[in-house]
Amino acid sequence: MQETPFSLEQFELLFKEHFKQLALLAYSVVKDKDVAKDIVQEFFVKFWETQHTIQLRGAFDSYAARAVKNRSLNYLASQEVKDRHQQLFAAMTPDDPDMDHADREQFYQRLSHAIDCMPEQRRRVFLMSAADNMKYADIARELNISVNTVKFHIKAAYVFLRNESFVPLWACITWALQSFF
Incomplete structure (x- = not known):
């Protein structure tokens, strides 16, 4: 567990330092700039809310990249299901x-x-x-x-x-x- 959660200032620095790179990573998966930005923002919100329970086993950027990639893949999977349903509903x-x-x-x-x-x-x-x-x-x-x-x-x-x-x-x-x- 993280013994000393990030202060607001440290968190803002993490956000500013990593947002663009993480948004590019998300974009490479979802191919939509707005969705990619939303995914990264949601990651940071969730990270802020749960930072005291997260045990980082390496650098933050590795953790963040893995989390954003997983969120991006989950988004694609949910979109695939929605698209399939929309095709059925169009009938x-x-x-x-x-x-x-x-x-x-x-x-x-x-x-x-x-x-x-x-x-x-x-x-x-x-x-x-x-x-x-x-x-x-x-x-x-x-x-x-x-x-x-x-x-x-x-x-x-x-x-x-x-x-x-x-x-x-x-x-x-x-x-x-x-x-x-």
């Missing part, structure tokens, strides 16, 4: 001419009823993910459960909804939840 748009107002209303009623039938914790986790667009780690932290428990609840919620005859629910659930809630 059923809110302006689907085959779905009239009564059908859409019935769909929302069935969806709401099915979500209400879920166990409380599963429903809460599912809505935090699907309706609030929260990350699994944020849900886990807020509910004081593990990320694996979050994943289990979300998977179980989708299985439950599929079993409740929401076909092709897997292709439109996020759109429907965001429009509904």
Whole structure:
């Protein structure tokens, strides 16, 4: 553990000294300047908040580079999932001419009823993910459960909804939840 956390002045110097290099590293992975800057800023915020619990086993720049690269790779992985979902959701748009107002209303009623039938914790986790667009780690932290428990609840919620005859629910659930809630 770091015995003497960085002072604000030391932290500002670290930020000024390493930001550009870390942003370039993030950019080399994500290929987006704004996202790269956000990743580095988020790294520094997290580092500031947790510096007293981090045990640096080498130079700060090595630690920071590894952390920023991992954050960049995680960003790409989450974007890949979002892109895949967007392609699936494009198959059923809110302006689907085959779905009239009564059908859409019935769909929302069935969806709401099915979500209400879920166990409380599963429903809460599912809505935090699907309706609030929260990350699994944020849900886990807020509910004081593990990320694996979050994943289990979300998977179980989708299985439950599929079993409740929401076909092709897997292709439109996020759109429907965001429009509904």
